[in-house]
Amino acid sequence: MMASGAENAAVKSALAAAGFDLRDAAPDTAADLTHQVALLLARACRAGVVRHDVTVGEVMAIVAGAFAAIRHADADTSRERSAHIAQIILDGLRPRPR
Numbered sequence: 857m858m859a860s861g862a863e864n865a866a867v868k869s870a871l872a873a874a875g876f877d878l879r880d881a882a883p884d885t886a887a888d889l890t891h892q893v894a895l896l897l898a899r900a901c902r903a904g905v906v907r908h909d910v911t912v913g914e915v916m917a918i919v920a921g922a923f924a925a926i927r928h929a930d931a932d933t934s935r936e937r938s939a940h941i942a943q944i945i946l947d948g949l950r951p952r953p954r
Contacts, residue, residue, distance in 0.1 A: 890916060907951050918945060 893912055900906035922945050931937035 893919075904951060906949050910949060915949075918949075921945075 890912060893915055897906060897910065897912055897915055901908050901910075922942055925945070926932050926938045926941050929937065929941060931941055
């Protein structure tokens with residue numbers, strides 16, 4: 857989602873400027889997205905590739921923050937740069953060595 861955000865930069869910027877919140881505007885869509893992310897997070901935790909102390913709410917917040925970070929870095933028109941920023945952010949989700 858974060859890396860492909862570069863492809864939708866104009867739409868996201870316009871929605872953000874208008875104060876659009878998916879949870880308010882399309883609660884069923886937001887709930888479905890959250891559910892799908894929760895399923896992916898659970899699978900990733902079971903596979904041992906994501907920390908076990910991360911919640912779906914935290915992942916959704918990280919994604920929202922990543923979109924802001926990508927915009928802040930003027931990377932929202934470059935899929936490569938936005939993917940790089942996303943990778944830096946995602947590195948923090950990996951499990952800690954024991």
